[in-house]
Each structure stands twice: as C-alpha cells, then as structure tokens.
Amino acid sequence: MRVGVFWRRFRNVELQKKLTPDKVYDDAYEEAYHHYEALKEAGFDAVLIEWKNDPIKTYETIRKEKIDIIFNASSLKEIEFLELFDIPYVGSGIDLAATDKRMRKDIVAAHGLPTPxxxxxxxxxxxxxxxxxxxxxxxxxxxxxxxxxxxxxxxxxxxxxxxxxxxxxxxxxxxxxxxxxFIEGREVTVGIIGYKNPVVLPLLEIGYNNVKTNTYEHKMFDNEIIKCPMEVPKEVEDRIKDIALKIFRVLNARDYARIDMILSKDNVPYFLELNTYAGLTTASEKGERYVHHGYMGYMAKAAGMNRREFIGKILESALERYDFENRKLLLA
Structure with missing residues (x-):
C-alpha cells in the first residue's frame, strides 16, 4: 500500500493573500509533512507529492511513484482531477466539495436542522x-x-x-x-471521522482573546482559547453531537470532516459550515518545524489518540470505503 500525500503552496492562505499578502504564513509543506510522518508511523508507505499547476505532471508523478491512494487533497480542482483519472483518495467526494456554504445550509435546513x-x-x-x-x-x-x-x-x-x-x-x-x-453564543466545532460507522470526537470550544470573532490572525496564529472537551451539560453535549452526525450524513461527508456551530444562549446548536479540508495537524513533534495546530488535532488528543492513530484511522476509513482488499489497483 503506497500513499501519496498532496501538498500545495499557500493552500490554507490563498484567499487571505488577496487582502494582506504581507501577513500570511505558508505552512502547507509542514502540514503535509506532518501527515506523511504520521502515516509512516502508522506503518504505511507514504510519499510527498507536490500538486502542480499542470495536472498532467502531477499524474505522471503519481504513476511514477505507483501510488494506490491520495491523502490530503485540498481543493475542488484536486478532487476533480482525482475523479477524472479514477484515483482513490481520502475525504469527501465532488458531490460535497463542489457545494458552497449556501447550498450546504439549504440542505441542512431542508432536513429540519437549525442554521442561521x-x-x-x-x-x-x-x-x-x-x-x-x-x-x-x-x-x-x-x-x-x-x-x-x-x-x-x-x-x-x-x-x-x-x-x-x-x-x-x-x-x-x-x-x-x-x-x-449573527447568533450570539459559544463557538463549538465538532470533528467526525469514519464513513460507514462515523465516530464523533470530543467537542471543542473556541474562545477569543480580545476579539469578538475568530479572525484570520486570531485563528492562524493560534491565539484562540481552546477548551477540549467543551464543558457543557451531558444533554447539551449529546444534542450537539447528534445534530453534527446528522449533518455529516445528510451532506454525505466521507472519512473526516469538521462541523462549525454556534451554541446559542438557549442551547440550540446552529450549523455554520462543514469543513471538508479540516486541519488535522497535532502539536509539532520535538525537532520539527512549527505547524499551525488543527482543531481536529486537539480533538484527537482529547480522545486519547496520537497522530499515528488519528491519521491512520482516517486513511483506514477510505481503504474500507474503497474495499481495497478486493479492488484491482489501477495504478499498480
């Protein structure tokens, strides 16, 4: 089993560059390297693959490296490419990746779930x-x-x-x-991993330091006040997890996703967004370069998982979904 880990320059900050090009920090390689190391620690044969503007060059690299499945696809273009060439990949499909926040809210609302x-x-x-x-x-x-x-x-x-x-x-x-x-309340984000039998990770609450919302600088430079697990009554916790799991399923998310919500003052969890390319990084290991700490990384730690177990479980979800034991690998 050979896993290709995509990385793409400025993948997390492409939009912010249009506003503050002098204030963005590109940690795309470090993030991908984190996943690469985690997969190796989990026993998989992994290789880093840079996404090129010319997709044919990317395809040639995938064939040369004899890749069986791709990890870390992070844009609609990448998903379209993988679908076109019938290359297995980890994460949600084009049916979800091609939708925007409005469409996702409409689907969620149509199923009777709360959203602003x-x-x-x-x-x-x-x-x-x-x-x-x-x-x-x-x-x-x-x-x-x-x-x-x-x-x-x-x-x-x-x-x-x-x-x-x-x-x-x-x-x-x-x-x-x-x-x-704008719903006043507590910001909570819910990580879910798996597909056939998805598992909800411990809830994470995002508090703010001297700001009223989670701004770009506040988030990307780890200035949040993180509480994981979130402290809420058991019945409220169960309600949040139940609604998040329903959203995961009605939007047909796959393998992993992070669902952002606002818990209103009367304890109603309002859906804001589902992140198909949610940050999976855990704390940087000793001797490694700094990488932005992903919210789902905090959740994994609270669930008792190290990065090897966390990233490995996400990949295993995709392998089960593709039924790799019985699948003839197209790129072998």
Whole structure:
C-alpha cells in the first residue's frame, strides 16, 4: 500500500493573500509533512507529492511513484482531477466539495436542522433586502477557508455599514458574500471521522482573546482559547453531537470532516459550515518545524489518540470505503 500525500503552496492562505499578502504564513509543506510522518508511523508507505499547476505532471508523478491512494487533497480542482483519472483518495467526494456554504445550509435546513437565516450578495450595490433578518449580521465569503477575509468589521450592527463589508468580500476576495444572522453564543466545532460507522470526537470550544470573532490572525496564529472537551451539560453535549452526525450524513461527508456551530444562549446548536479540508495537524513533534495546530488535532488528543492513530484511522476509513482488499489497483 503506497500513499501519496498532496501538498500545495499557500493552500490554507490563498484567499487571505488577496487582502494582506504581507501577513500570511505558508505552512502547507509542514502540514503535509506532518501527515506523511504520521502515516509512516502508522506503518504505511507514504510519499510527498507536490500538486502542480499542470495536472498532467502531477499524474505522471503519481504513476511514477505507483501510488494506490491520495491523502490530503485540498481543493475542488484536486478532487476533480482525482475523479477524472479514477484515483482513490481520502475525504469527501465532488458531490460535497463542489457545494458552497449556501447550498450546504439549504440542505441542512431542508432536513429540519437549525442554521442561521441568510441572503447572498454578489456585489455591494445590489444587496438583497435584509429586513427579514435580525441584526447583528455576519458577512463572509461563500467558499472561504481559514477565516480568510474575517475581522471584527464582519459583524455588522447597522445596515449602513453592510456595503463596505460586502465589497471587501466581493471585490477584493472575488466571491459572493454570505450574509447571515449573527447568533450570539459559544463557538463549538465538532470533528467526525469514519464513513460507514462515523465516530464523533470530543467537542471543542473556541474562545477569543480580545476579539469578538475568530479572525484570520486570531485563528492562524493560534491565539484562540481552546477548551477540549467543551464543558457543557451531558444533554447539551449529546444534542450537539447528534445534530453534527446528522449533518455529516445528510451532506454525505466521507472519512473526516469538521462541523462549525454556534451554541446559542438557549442551547440550540446552529450549523455554520462543514469543513471538508479540516486541519488535522497535532502539536509539532520535538525537532520539527512549527505547524499551525488543527482543531481536529486537539480533538484527537482529547480522545486519547496520537497522530499515528488519528491519521491512520482516517486513511483506514477510505481503504474500507474503497474495499481495497478486493479492488484491482489501477495504478499498480
């Protein structure tokens, strides 16, 4: 079994580079190296593969290295490439990767699960009516990642300030802006691993240091106040996990995902987003270069898993899903 670990320059900060190119730190290689080391420790034959702008070159490398399955695919382009060439890979499929936050919210809401009301703006001069929404509102890119474009001004208390924030998303980042009701409460994120029998990891609460939301700098430079496991009554914990697992299933997530929620003051967990490319890094090992600590890495530790067990279980989920014992490997 030979596992190819994708890495792509600036994979976590591509959007933020459009806003603050001098304030981004690219740890894409270090992140991939973490997964590579974890897979080797778990007993797999792993090799790092850089994603090239020319996909044919990437394909040639995969064939040359005789790769059986890909770990760490992290963009729609990569998923499309892997699907096109029928290369097995870890993680959610194109049916989920191709959707945006709006579509995911609509699917979740259609199944009777709570999510904030919203509208979508495509430019700052033609913003849909928000009269049916309760202020404050929160504005974010419709396909953002890594808290790109998020700072405290994204919490909008007055309709007059809305065009300025929408313009930041639509004009500078180049995406439609999702404008949703800002639910006051506790930010919780839920990690799930597996597919046929998914397992919910310990809940993680994100607290803030001197900010009102999880801004790009706050998140990417590990300034959050992390509590894992989150301290909530057992019945609230069970409700959060139950809703998160239902979301994982109705969106057809595979192998691993992280579901972001806000627990309102009346203990209703509102769905915000499902992360198909959730950060899986644990604390840097002694002698290794620093890598941003992923939320699911904290959850794995709280569940009693080291990186070998954690990353290994995610890969094993994909191997079971592909039924590798009975599958003729196309790239052998």
């Amino acid at each position: 009301k919203y509208v979508v703006a495509y430019n700052s001069k033609e913003i849909p009516s928000v009269d049916h929404l309760k202020f404050p509102l929160f504005v974010k890119p419709i396909m953002g990642r890594g808290s790109a474009g998020i700072d405290e001004e994204n919490i909008v208390y007055d309709k007059a300030n809305l065009p300025k924030v929408v313009s930041k998303i639509t004009d500078k980042i180049g995406q439609p802006a999702l404008i949703e009701e």
